[in-house]
Amino acid sequence: MGFFDKIKKAGSDLMKDGDIMGKIRKGEPLTDEELSFFNEKHPNETQEEIKQKYDDQQTLKQHKAHKIGGLKFFTDERGYYYFSNSKELTGERYYLVGFDWSGPQYKVTSTTVTTGQDKQKGKKGSTLGGAAIGSIIAPGVGTLVGAAVGASGKKKTDINRKSETTSTQEELDTTAYLIFVEKDDKRIKKDAITCNSTIAKEVNSLTFTSEATALGTAxxxxxxxxxxxxxxxxxxxxxxxxxxxxxxxxxxxxxxxxxxxxxxxx
Known part of the structure; x- marks a missing residue:
């Protein structure tokens, strides 16, 4: 068989194998020829194993991941909650029965802003100028004249300021608890989360189970x-x-x- 013939056969076998795998996943029976081909290509697998693996994958697609307030968990296809590093089909399953939170808390910050400035009116007199003039006219008298001139100056201040205080509030992250009940042995699981108003909305969008159902024998x-x-x-x-x-x-x-x-x- 030439090189191109080998490539052509490999492509044909790949398409045939895909068709057979499709029938197995749908649960359809194989013909004798298809069964022989399957056994040759998949000696270490059974039809049942392939079908189960496919069904599990389809089931896992229905699972939803949640990460709320630092807590990671999943919802399975039946609405139960479970805790794992990744989606899986084994492990404990829980009802979500409660959300314990004291409500939003805030930090209030006040800021005061002052605008405007002081205005000065008038001028101070100059004792130096008075003394110099007096010295020229009559020595010994100039100092008295200069002092008088300096004392006559005045200074006035007008206050033109305005203060305005504003307050802002910032919501604080607080601790809340999600309460679960294990569906089989009815153990109560209580997990702390970081909570604020936004996270509380996420929690309230989850599916809760009534106490009559979950806590009946918890x-x-x-x-x-x-x-x-x-x-x-x-x-x-x-x-x-x-x-x-x-x-x-x-x-x-x-x-x-x-x-x-x-x-x-x-």
Whole structure:
């Protein structure tokens, strides 16, 4: 086979291999001839492995990366959140259930600007000129005349100034917390972020899961159990108990929110 024939065959095989790979990715069956060609070109791979790899790649395209307030995380195709250096299909998945921030804080700076200047009117008398004239006319008298001339001069000052004070405010970066619940073992994960009004808008654009769904059986890791009527109970049970009191009108919404924050350590 000549050189150009080899190039032509290589090109033909490449196109054929591409068509076969396309059928595998779509899940379509191969003919006997295509299967033989595939086994020859890909001895270390199976159709199932290629199909799975392709499906995983398509799934990862649906994942979205986030970097908010210095915290990096991803959203998967089902809406769960996970933490990794890059997109992947394995690892823990979380619900996002809360955003704890005290709100914007500002630094106020005042600046005073003064315009205008002092104006002087009138002239000082010259004692030297008076003394010189007096000396010429009559020695011993000139000093008295000169002093009199100097004392007659006057100086006036007009104040023509204007001050204006302006104040500016700059928002400060403060600390906030994003609260997650692991979807399987229901651990609570609390991550600090740097926050301001702009970052808060980014956070509020994320998808949150209701407490009824995510905190239904959530428990805080390494949190000591709470004593209740002589028996040990979980934080979740305590939250449920106070929620029932709220629903029955025994406590207010404010009381419930305060107690829940206390139990969750917020």
């Amino acid at each position: 428990e805080i890791v390494n949190e000591p159990p709470i004593e209740s009527t002589g028996n040990q109970t979980s934080v979740t049970d305590e939250i449920r108990k106070f929620k029932e009191l709220l629903d029955e009108g025994i406590i207010t919404q404010e009381d419930f929110d305060a107690k829940k924050k206390e139990l969750l350590g917020l």
